[in-house]
Amino acid sequence: MEAREQWRSSLGFMLAAAGSAVGLGNLWGFPYTASQGGGAAFLLLYVLVVLVVCLPVLVAEMVLGRSTESSPLIAPIKIGGRLWQPMGWIFVIASCGILAFYAVVMGWTADTFFHSLFLGLPKPEEAGAFVTSLSTGSSVFLGQLLSLVLTAVVVSAGVRGGIEKLAKWSMPLLFGLIVILSIWAATLPGAWAGYKEFLLDWNLDELFNPKTIRLAFGQAFFSLSLGIGIMVAYASYSNKKSQLPKEALVISGMDTIVGILAGMITFPIVMTFLGQGEIQKSFVQTLFISLPTGLNSLGLTGQIVAVLFFGLAFIAALTSAVSLLEVPVSSLIDRFGWNRNQAVIFSTSLIFLIGIPAALSDKILEDMDTYTKLFLQLGGFLICILMGWFSTRKYDEDLAGCNSKIRVRRYLKFMLRWVSPIAIGVGLYVSVFDLVKPAVT
Ligand code: TRP
Numbered sequence: 001m002e003a004r005e006q007w008r009s010s011l012g013f014m015l016a017a018a019g020s021a022v023g024l025g026n027l028w029g030f031p032y033t034a035s036q037g038g039g040a041a042f043l044l045l046y047v048l049v050v051l052v053v054c055l056p057v058l059v060a061e062m063v064l065g066r067s068t069e070s071s072p073l074i075a076p077i078k079i080g081g082r083l084w085q086p087m088g089w090i091f092v093i094a095s096c097g098i099l100a101f102y103a104v105v106m107g108w109t110a111d112t113f114f115h116s117l118f119l120g121l122p123k124p125e126e127a128g129a130f131v132t133s134l135s136t137g138s139s140v141f142l143g144q145l146l147s148l149v150l151t152a153v154v155v156s157a158g159v160r161g162g163i164e165k166l167a168k169w170s171m172p173l174l175f176g177l178i179v180i181l182s183i184w185a186a187t188l189p190g191a192w193a194g195y196k197e198f199l200l201d202w203n204l205d206e207l208f209n210p211k212t213i214r215l216a217f218g219q220a221f222f223s224l225s226l227g228i229g230i231m232v233a234y235a236s237y238s239n240k241k242s243q244l245p246k247e248a249l250v251i252s253g254m255d256t257i258v259g260i261l262a263g264m265i266t267f268p269i270v271m272t273f274l275g276q277g278e279i280q281k282s283f284v285q286t287l288f289i290s291l292p293t294g295l296n297s298l299g300l301t302g303q304i305v306a307v308l309f310f311g312l313a314f315i316a317a318l319t320s321a322v323s324l325l326e327v328p329v330s331s332l333i334d335r336f337g338w339n340r341n342q343a344v345i346f347s348t349s350l351i352f353l354i355g356i357p358a359a360l361s362d363k364i365l366e367d368m369d370t371y372t373k374l375f376l377q378l379g380g381f382l383i384c385i386l387m388g389w390f391s392t393r394k395y396d397e398d399l400a401g402c403n404s405k406i407r408v409r410r411y412l413k414f415m416l417r418w419v420s421p422i423a424i425g426v427g428l429y430v431s432v433f434d435l436v437k438p439a440v441t
Protein backbone atom coordinates (compact mmCIF):
# COMPACT_ATOMS: atom_id res chain seq x y z
CA MET A 1 0.00 0.00 0.00
CA GLU A 2 1.19 3.52 -0.74
CA ALA A 3 1.69 5.91 2.19
CA ARG A 4 -1.37 7.94 2.99
CA GLU A 5 -1.38 11.36 1.37
CA GLN A 6 -1.42 14.49 3.54
CA TRP A 7 -2.51 18.05 2.97
CA ARG A 8 0.35 20.39 2.20
CA SER A 9 -0.74 22.80 4.94
CA SER A 10 -3.43 23.29 7.53
CA LEU A 11 -4.69 26.27 5.53
CA GLY A 12 -5.03 23.96 2.55
CA PHE A 13 -7.11 21.58 4.61
CA MET A 14 -9.33 24.37 5.89
CA LEU A 15 -9.87 25.80 2.44
CA ALA A 16 -10.68 22.36 1.06
CA ALA A 17 -13.15 21.75 3.89
CA ALA A 18 -14.67 25.19 3.41
CA GLY A 19 -14.76 24.46 -0.32
CA SER A 20 -16.77 21.37 0.44
CA ALA A 21 -19.16 23.28 2.66
CA VAL A 22 -19.62 26.31 0.44
CA GLY A 23 -21.45 25.27 -2.67
CA LEU A 24 -24.80 25.17 -4.38
CA GLY A 25 -26.24 24.51 -0.93
CA ASN A 26 -25.43 28.12 -0.09
CA LEU A 27 -25.91 29.83 -3.43
CA TRP A 28 -28.92 27.86 -4.62
CA GLY A 29 -30.22 25.94 -1.61
CA PHE A 30 -30.23 28.69 0.96
CA PRO A 31 -32.28 31.22 -1.04
CA TYR A 32 -34.65 28.53 -2.22
CA THR A 33 -35.11 27.10 1.24
CA ALA A 34 -35.48 30.51 2.87
CA SER A 35 -38.09 31.43 0.28
CA GLN A 36 -40.35 28.56 1.34
CA GLY A 37 -41.54 30.54 4.32
CA GLY A 38 -40.22 30.84 7.81
CA GLY A 39 -38.50 34.20 7.36
CA ALA A 40 -36.48 35.26 10.37
CA ALA A 41 -37.58 32.20 12.34
CA PHE A 42 -35.95 29.98 9.73
CA LEU A 43 -32.79 32.05 9.83
CA LEU A 44 -32.64 31.96 13.61
CA LEU A 45 -33.24 28.21 13.79
CA TYR A 46 -30.69 27.58 11.07
CA VAL A 47 -27.97 29.57 12.86
CA LEU A 48 -28.84 27.94 16.19
CA VAL A 49 -28.66 24.45 14.72
CA VAL A 50 -25.29 25.25 13.18
CA LEU A 51 -23.79 26.65 16.37
CA VAL A 52 -25.30 24.40 18.97
CA VAL A 53 -25.97 21.09 17.26
CA CYS A 54 -23.70 20.91 14.23
CA LEU A 55 -20.43 22.34 15.48
CA PRO A 56 -19.75 19.53 17.96
CA VAL A 57 -20.67 16.97 15.30
CA LEU A 58 -18.33 18.64 12.84
CA VAL A 59 -15.44 18.36 15.29
CA ALA A 60 -16.40 14.76 16.04
CA GLU A 61 -16.37 13.92 12.34
CA MET A 62 -12.93 15.42 11.97
CA VAL A 63 -11.64 13.58 15.01
CA LEU A 64 -13.10 10.33 13.68
CA GLY A 65 -11.14 10.80 10.45
CA ARG A 66 -7.92 12.02 11.94
CA SER A 67 -7.61 9.60 14.82
CA THR A 68 -8.26 6.55 12.62
CA GLU A 69 -6.58 7.86 9.46
CA SER A 70 -9.18 5.89 7.57
CA SER A 71 -11.82 6.40 4.95
CA PRO A 72 -15.46 6.92 6.00
CA LEU A 73 -16.26 3.26 5.27
CA ILE A 74 -13.63 1.90 7.63
CA ALA A 75 -13.31 4.60 10.31
CA PRO A 76 -16.46 3.71 12.31
CA ILE A 77 -15.34 0.06 12.59
CA LYS A 78 -11.93 1.09 13.89
CA ILE A 79 -13.53 2.95 16.76
CA GLY A 80 -16.69 1.00 17.49
CA GLY A 81 -16.06 -2.49 16.08
CA ARG A 82 -17.82 -4.57 13.39
CA LEU A 83 -21.25 -3.59 14.60
CA TRP A 84 -20.67 -0.13 13.17
CA GLN A 85 -20.07 -1.35 9.63
CA PRO A 86 -23.53 -0.23 8.37
CA MET A 87 -22.70 3.34 9.33
CA GLY A 88 -19.84 3.37 6.83
CA TRP A 89 -22.13 2.07 4.13
CA ILE A 90 -24.73 4.73 4.91
CA PHE A 91 -21.99 7.31 4.36
CA VAL A 92 -20.93 5.89 1.02
CA ILE A 93 -24.43 5.35 -0.34
CA ALA A 94 -25.67 8.76 0.79
CA SER A 95 -22.70 10.56 -0.80
CA CYS A 96 -23.35 8.84 -4.11
CA GLY A 97 -27.06 9.70 -3.90
CA ILE A 98 -26.35 13.34 -3.17
CA LEU A 99 -23.71 13.75 -5.85
CA ALA A 100 -26.08 12.15 -8.36
CA PHE A 101 -28.59 14.99 -8.20
CA TYR A 102 -26.00 17.61 -7.28
CA ALA A 103 -24.32 17.03 -10.62
CA VAL A 104 -27.62 17.72 -12.41
CA VAL A 105 -27.97 21.10 -10.67
CA MET A 106 -24.32 21.77 -11.50
CA GLY A 107 -25.20 21.08 -15.10
CA TRP A 108 -27.97 23.70 -14.99
CA THR A 109 -25.44 26.11 -13.53
CA ALA A 110 -22.97 25.47 -16.32
CA ASP A 111 -25.72 25.81 -18.89
CA THR A 112 -26.88 29.15 -17.46
CA PHE A 113 -23.28 30.34 -17.37
CA PHE A 114 -22.69 29.56 -21.05
CA HIS A 115 -26.07 30.94 -22.03
CA SER A 116 -25.37 34.23 -20.21
CA LEU A 117 -21.92 34.45 -21.70
CA PHE A 118 -22.62 33.63 -25.34
CA LEU A 119 -26.31 34.14 -25.97
CA GLY A 120 -27.14 36.86 -23.46
CA LEU A 121 -29.89 36.86 -20.88
CA PRO A 122 -33.50 35.85 -21.46
CA LYS A 123 -36.20 38.53 -21.52
CA PRO A 124 -39.05 38.11 -19.01
CA GLU A 125 -41.34 36.73 -21.73
CA GLU A 126 -38.67 34.19 -22.64
CA ALA A 127 -38.24 32.97 -19.08
CA GLY A 128 -40.48 29.93 -19.58
CA ALA A 129 -38.68 28.79 -22.69
CA PHE A 130 -35.34 29.37 -21.00
CA VAL A 131 -36.17 27.13 -18.08
CA THR A 132 -37.57 24.46 -20.35
CA SER A 133 -34.38 24.46 -22.38
CA LEU A 134 -32.40 24.25 -19.18
CA SER A 135 -34.09 21.27 -17.65
CA THR A 136 -35.10 19.20 -20.63
CA GLY A 137 -33.44 17.64 -23.62
CA SER A 138 -29.88 16.63 -24.15
CA SER A 139 -28.33 19.71 -22.58
CA VAL A 140 -29.25 18.36 -19.15
CA PHE A 141 -27.27 15.18 -19.68
CA LEU A 142 -24.45 17.09 -21.23
CA GLY A 143 -24.26 19.39 -18.21
CA GLN A 144 -24.48 16.48 -15.77
CA LEU A 145 -21.78 14.60 -17.65
CA LEU A 146 -19.48 17.61 -17.91
CA SER A 147 -19.83 18.28 -14.19
CA LEU A 148 -19.07 14.69 -13.23
CA VAL A 149 -16.10 14.44 -15.58
CA LEU A 150 -14.53 17.62 -14.19
CA THR A 151 -15.12 16.38 -10.65
CA ALA A 152 -13.53 13.05 -11.53
CA VAL A 153 -10.49 14.75 -13.03
CA VAL A 154 -9.84 16.74 -9.85
CA VAL A 155 -10.35 13.75 -7.55
CA SER A 156 -8.14 11.48 -9.60
CA ALA A 157 -5.37 14.07 -9.37
CA GLY A 158 -5.31 13.30 -5.66
CA VAL A 159 -5.56 15.16 -2.40
CA ARG A 160 -2.67 17.59 -2.81
CA GLY A 161 -2.42 17.88 -6.54
CA GLY A 162 -6.16 18.06 -7.18
CA ILE A 163 -8.41 18.95 -4.29
CA GLU A 164 -6.09 21.25 -2.34
CA LYS A 165 -4.87 23.08 -5.42
CA LEU A 166 -8.38 23.78 -6.64
CA ALA A 167 -9.53 25.01 -3.23
CA LYS A 168 -6.55 27.30 -2.81
CA TRP A 169 -7.20 29.48 -5.81
CA SER A 170 -10.95 29.18 -6.04
CA MET A 171 -12.00 29.93 -2.47
CA PRO A 172 -10.46 33.40 -2.13
CA LEU A 173 -11.83 34.28 -5.56
CA LEU A 174 -15.23 33.08 -4.53
CA PHE A 175 -15.32 35.12 -1.32
CA GLY A 176 -14.19 38.23 -3.13
CA LEU A 177 -16.82 37.88 -5.82
CA ILE A 178 -19.63 37.14 -3.44
CA VAL A 179 -18.86 40.17 -1.30
CA ILE A 180 -18.75 42.41 -4.38
CA LEU A 181 -22.03 41.02 -5.69
CA SER A 182 -23.80 41.44 -2.36
CA ILE A 183 -22.69 45.06 -2.14
CA TRP A 184 -23.93 45.62 -5.66
CA ALA A 185 -27.26 43.97 -4.80
CA ALA A 186 -27.65 46.26 -1.79
CA THR A 187 -27.80 49.24 -4.15
CA LEU A 188 -30.87 47.91 -5.97
CA PRO A 189 -34.17 49.64 -5.27
CA GLY A 190 -35.80 46.42 -4.03
CA ALA A 191 -32.95 45.52 -1.71
CA TRP A 192 -34.60 46.36 1.55
CA ALA A 193 -37.92 44.79 0.57
CA GLY A 194 -36.02 41.62 -0.33
CA TYR A 195 -34.19 41.35 2.97
CA LYS A 196 -37.36 42.08 4.86
CA GLU A 197 -39.55 39.60 3.08
CA PHE A 198 -37.23 36.63 3.20
CA LEU A 199 -34.77 37.13 6.00
CA LEU A 200 -36.25 39.48 8.56
CA ASP A 201 -39.96 38.82 8.55
CA TRP A 202 -40.61 37.63 12.09
CA ASN A 203 -43.44 35.30 13.01
CA LEU A 204 -43.18 33.39 16.27
CA ASP A 205 -45.44 30.57 15.12
CA GLU A 206 -42.96 29.69 12.41
CA LEU A 207 -40.47 28.67 15.07
CA PHE A 208 -42.69 25.71 15.91
CA ASN A 209 -43.77 24.90 12.39
CA PRO A 210 -42.52 21.36 11.58
CA LYS A 211 -41.70 22.43 8.05
CA THR A 212 -39.51 25.31 9.21
CA ILE A 213 -37.74 22.99 11.64
CA ARG A 214 -37.20 20.36 8.96
CA LEU A 215 -35.84 22.91 6.51
CA ALA A 216 -33.52 24.47 9.09
CA PHE A 217 -32.03 21.13 10.13
CA GLY A 218 -31.73 19.90 6.56
CA GLN A 219 -30.14 23.10 5.36
CA ALA A 220 -27.68 23.26 8.26
CA PHE A 221 -26.47 19.68 7.71
CA PHE A 222 -26.40 19.94 3.95
CA SER A 223 -24.62 23.24 3.87
CA LEU A 224 -21.92 22.11 6.30
CA SER A 225 -21.44 18.83 4.37
CA LEU A 226 -22.16 17.11 7.64
CA GLY A 227 -23.27 13.60 8.55
CA ILE A 228 -21.92 11.42 5.76
CA GLY A 229 -18.24 11.32 6.38
CA ILE A 230 -16.92 14.13 4.18
CA MET A 231 -14.97 15.57 7.06
CA VAL A 232 -13.88 12.06 8.04
CA ALA A 233 -12.29 11.67 4.63
CA TYR A 234 -10.73 15.12 4.60
CA ALA A 235 -9.46 15.05 8.17
CA SER A 236 -7.89 11.64 7.61
CA TYR A 237 -5.33 13.43 5.43
CA SER A 238 -4.71 15.99 8.13
CA ASN A 239 -1.74 16.08 10.49
CA LYS A 240 -1.93 15.91 14.25
CA LYS A 241 -0.88 19.45 14.96
CA SER A 242 -3.85 21.48 13.93
CA GLN A 243 -6.57 22.49 16.39
CA LEU A 244 -9.71 20.90 15.09
CA PRO A 245 -12.24 22.87 17.19
CA LYS A 246 -10.86 26.14 15.93
CA GLU A 247 -10.81 24.94 12.35
CA ALA A 248 -14.38 23.74 12.66
CA LEU A 249 -15.43 27.15 13.90
CA VAL A 250 -13.75 28.90 10.97
CA ILE A 251 -15.27 26.51 8.42
CA SER A 252 -18.80 26.79 9.76
CA GLY A 253 -18.48 30.55 10.15
CA MET A 254 -17.41 31.01 6.53
CA ASP A 255 -20.14 28.71 5.33
CA THR A 256 -22.91 30.50 7.22
CA ILE A 257 -21.73 33.92 6.08
CA VAL A 258 -21.65 32.81 2.45
CA GLY A 259 -25.17 31.37 2.78
CA ILE A 260 -26.55 34.59 4.17
CA LEU A 261 -24.66 36.70 1.62
CA ALA A 262 -26.11 34.53 -1.16
CA GLY A 263 -29.56 35.35 0.16
CA MET A 264 -28.58 39.00 0.22
CA ILE A 265 -27.71 38.76 -3.46
CA THR A 266 -30.72 36.91 -4.76
CA PHE A 267 -33.55 38.43 -2.72
CA PRO A 268 -32.91 42.04 -3.71
CA ILE A 269 -32.72 40.97 -7.36
CA VAL A 270 -35.94 39.02 -7.09
CA MET A 271 -37.78 41.85 -5.36
CA THR A 272 -36.45 44.49 -7.71
CA PHE A 273 -37.14 42.78 -10.99
CA LEU A 274 -39.69 40.09 -10.48
CA GLY A 275 -41.76 40.46 -7.35
CA GLN A 276 -42.32 37.78 -4.79
CA GLY A 277 -44.82 35.73 -6.77
CA GLU A 278 -42.09 34.67 -9.13
CA ILE A 279 -39.88 33.00 -6.58
CA GLN A 280 -42.64 30.78 -5.38
CA LYS A 281 -43.52 29.33 -8.77
CA SER A 282 -40.66 26.94 -8.89
CA PHE A 283 -38.62 26.33 -5.81
CA VAL A 284 -35.86 24.26 -7.27
CA GLN A 285 -35.25 26.53 -10.20
CA THR A 286 -35.75 29.89 -8.52
CA LEU A 287 -32.16 30.90 -8.96
CA PHE A 288 -31.96 29.89 -12.59
CA ILE A 289 -35.09 31.80 -13.53
CA SER A 290 -35.04 34.87 -11.36
CA LEU A 291 -31.42 35.86 -11.73
CA PRO A 292 -31.01 35.78 -15.51
CA THR A 293 -34.39 37.29 -16.33
CA GLY A 294 -34.10 39.91 -13.60
CA LEU A 295 -30.62 40.91 -14.67
CA ASN A 296 -31.64 41.19 -18.29
CA SER A 297 -33.15 44.63 -17.67
CA LEU A 298 -29.73 45.97 -16.69
CA GLY A 299 -28.19 45.39 -20.09
CA LEU A 300 -24.47 44.78 -20.14
CA THR A 301 -23.99 45.22 -16.36
CA GLY A 302 -26.61 42.57 -15.83
CA GLN A 303 -24.90 40.21 -18.21
CA ILE A 304 -21.55 40.67 -16.48
CA VAL A 305 -23.12 40.05 -13.08
CA ALA A 306 -24.84 36.91 -14.36
CA VAL A 307 -21.65 35.54 -15.89
CA LEU A 308 -19.73 36.19 -12.68
CA PHE A 309 -22.42 34.72 -10.46
CA PHE A 310 -22.92 31.50 -12.39
CA GLY A 311 -19.21 31.04 -13.04
CA LEU A 312 -18.63 31.38 -9.33
CA ALA A 313 -21.50 29.08 -8.45
CA PHE A 314 -20.04 26.42 -10.73
CA ILE A 315 -16.62 26.61 -9.11
CA ALA A 316 -18.17 26.51 -5.64
CA ALA A 317 -20.16 23.48 -6.72
CA LEU A 318 -17.07 21.78 -8.10
CA THR A 319 -15.17 22.00 -4.79
CA SER A 320 -18.25 20.48 -3.09
CA ALA A 321 -18.76 17.75 -5.66
CA VAL A 322 -15.13 16.80 -5.30
CA SER A 323 -15.63 16.20 -1.58
CA LEU A 324 -18.69 14.07 -2.23
CA LEU A 325 -16.80 11.90 -4.71
CA GLU A 326 -13.89 11.54 -2.30
CA VAL A 327 -16.10 9.54 0.10
CA PRO A 328 -16.73 6.51 -2.16
CA VAL A 329 -13.32 6.85 -3.81
CA SER A 330 -11.30 6.83 -0.59
CA SER A 331 -13.50 4.04 0.74
CA LEU A 332 -12.96 1.82 -2.30
CA ILE A 333 -9.22 2.43 -2.13
CA ASP A 334 -9.15 1.60 1.59
CA ARG A 335 -11.47 -1.37 1.56
CA PHE A 336 -10.61 -3.13 -1.69
CA GLY A 337 -7.11 -1.85 -2.36
CA TRP A 338 -8.09 -0.34 -5.72
CA ASN A 339 -5.99 2.43 -7.16
CA ARG A 340 -7.33 5.96 -7.29
CA ASN A 341 -8.17 5.97 -11.00
CA GLN A 342 -10.10 2.71 -10.87
CA ALA A 343 -12.07 3.95 -7.87
CA VAL A 344 -12.81 7.28 -9.56
CA ILE A 345 -14.01 5.72 -12.82
CA PHE A 346 -16.19 3.16 -11.10
CA SER A 347 -17.80 5.64 -8.68
CA THR A 348 -18.36 8.33 -11.29
CA SER A 349 -20.06 5.96 -13.72
CA LEU A 350 -22.33 4.63 -11.02
CA ILE A 351 -23.25 8.14 -9.87
CA PHE A 352 -24.03 9.20 -13.43
CA LEU A 353 -26.51 6.33 -13.74
CA ILE A 354 -28.15 7.07 -10.39
CA GLY A 355 -28.56 10.71 -11.46
CA ILE A 356 -30.46 9.98 -14.68
CA PRO A 357 -33.95 10.05 -13.08
CA ALA A 358 -33.12 13.41 -11.46
CA ALA A 359 -31.97 14.74 -14.82
CA LEU A 360 -35.27 13.70 -16.35
CA SER A 361 -37.56 15.12 -13.69
CA ASP A 362 -37.40 18.10 -11.34
CA LYS A 363 -39.84 16.37 -9.07
CA ILE A 364 -37.52 13.41 -8.59
CA LEU A 365 -34.60 15.76 -8.05
CA GLU A 366 -36.51 17.64 -5.37
CA ASP A 367 -37.44 14.36 -3.67
CA MET A 368 -33.86 13.12 -3.74
CA ASP A 369 -32.80 16.39 -2.15
CA THR A 370 -35.48 16.13 0.54
CA TYR A 371 -34.91 12.50 1.47
CA THR A 372 -31.12 12.42 1.37
CA LYS A 373 -31.20 15.22 3.95
CA LEU A 374 -32.73 12.71 6.38
CA PHE A 375 -29.65 10.52 5.91
CA LEU A 376 -27.40 13.40 6.86
CA GLN A 377 -29.24 13.77 10.14
CA LEU A 378 -29.24 10.03 10.74
CA GLY A 379 -25.49 9.98 10.06
CA GLY A 380 -24.99 12.94 12.38
CA PHE A 381 -26.92 11.17 15.11
CA LEU A 382 -24.81 8.02 14.76
CA ILE A 383 -21.61 10.07 14.85
CA CYS A 384 -22.71 11.61 18.16
CA ILE A 385 -23.39 8.21 19.66
CA LEU A 386 -20.17 6.68 18.36
CA MET A 387 -17.89 9.54 19.31
CA GLY A 388 -19.73 10.61 22.44
CA TRP A 389 -20.23 7.20 24.02
CA PHE A 390 -17.95 4.61 22.41
CA SER A 391 -14.64 6.28 21.83
CA THR A 392 -13.65 7.94 25.05
CA ARG A 393 -9.99 7.27 24.88
CA LYS A 394 -9.30 7.92 21.21
CA TYR A 395 -11.44 10.97 21.08
CA ASP A 396 -9.87 12.60 24.10
CA GLU A 397 -6.39 11.66 22.99
CA ASP A 398 -6.86 13.19 19.62
CA LEU A 399 -8.32 16.39 20.92
CA ALA A 400 -5.52 16.57 23.46
CA GLY A 401 -3.06 16.01 20.65
CA CYS A 402 -4.24 19.22 19.08
CA ASN A 403 -3.78 20.97 22.43
CA SER A 404 -7.23 22.42 22.67
CA LYS A 405 -8.22 23.72 26.09
CA ILE A 406 -9.69 21.30 28.58
CA ARG A 407 -12.80 23.50 28.81
CA VAL A 408 -13.36 23.19 25.08
CA ARG A 409 -12.95 19.43 25.25
CA ARG A 410 -15.38 19.08 28.14
CA TYR A 411 -17.92 21.24 26.39
CA LEU A 412 -17.67 19.24 23.17
CA LYS A 413 -17.96 15.95 24.97
CA PHE A 414 -21.00 17.07 26.90
CA MET A 415 -22.68 18.36 23.74
CA LEU A 416 -21.90 15.16 21.86
CA ARG A 417 -23.33 12.97 24.58
CA TRP A 418 -26.41 14.87 25.55
CA VAL A 419 -27.34 17.88 23.50
CA SER A 420 -26.59 17.14 19.84
CA PRO A 421 -28.03 13.61 19.67
CA ILE A 422 -31.23 14.63 21.43
CA ALA A 423 -31.64 17.72 19.27
CA ILE A 424 -30.93 15.75 16.10
CA GLY A 425 -33.33 13.03 17.25
CA VAL A 426 -36.07 15.62 17.72
CA GLY A 427 -35.18 17.24 14.37
CA LEU A 428 -35.33 13.89 12.62
CA TYR A 429 -38.63 12.99 14.23
CA VAL A 430 -40.19 16.33 13.31
CA SER A 431 -38.81 16.08 9.76
CA VAL A 432 -40.24 12.63 9.18
CA PHE A 433 -43.52 13.74 10.74
CA ASP A 434 -43.63 16.74 8.43
CA LEU A 435 -42.96 14.60 5.37
CA VAL A 436 -45.52 11.87 6.03
CA LYS A 437 -48.21 14.22 7.33
CA PRO A 438 -49.76 15.09 3.95
CA ALA A 439 -50.25 11.42 3.25
CA VAL A 440 -52.02 10.88 6.57
CA THR A 441 -54.44 13.79 6.52
N1 TRP B 1 -22.18 21.48 1.38
C1 TRP B 1 -22.23 21.54 -0.05
C2 TRP B 1 -23.10 22.69 -0.47
O1 TRP B 1 -23.49 23.48 0.34
C3 TRP B 1 -22.73 20.25 -0.65
C4 TRP B 1 -22.09 19.08 -0.08
C5 TRP B 1 -20.80 18.71 -0.24
C6 TRP B 1 -22.68 18.18 0.81
N2 TRP B 1 -20.56 17.62 0.49
C7 TRP B 1 -21.70 17.27 1.16
C8 TRP B 1 -23.94 18.06 1.35
C9 TRP B 1 -21.96 16.25 2.08
C10 TRP B 1 -24.19 17.04 2.24
C11 TRP B 1 -23.21 16.17 2.61
O2 TRP B 1 -23.38 22.84 -1.61
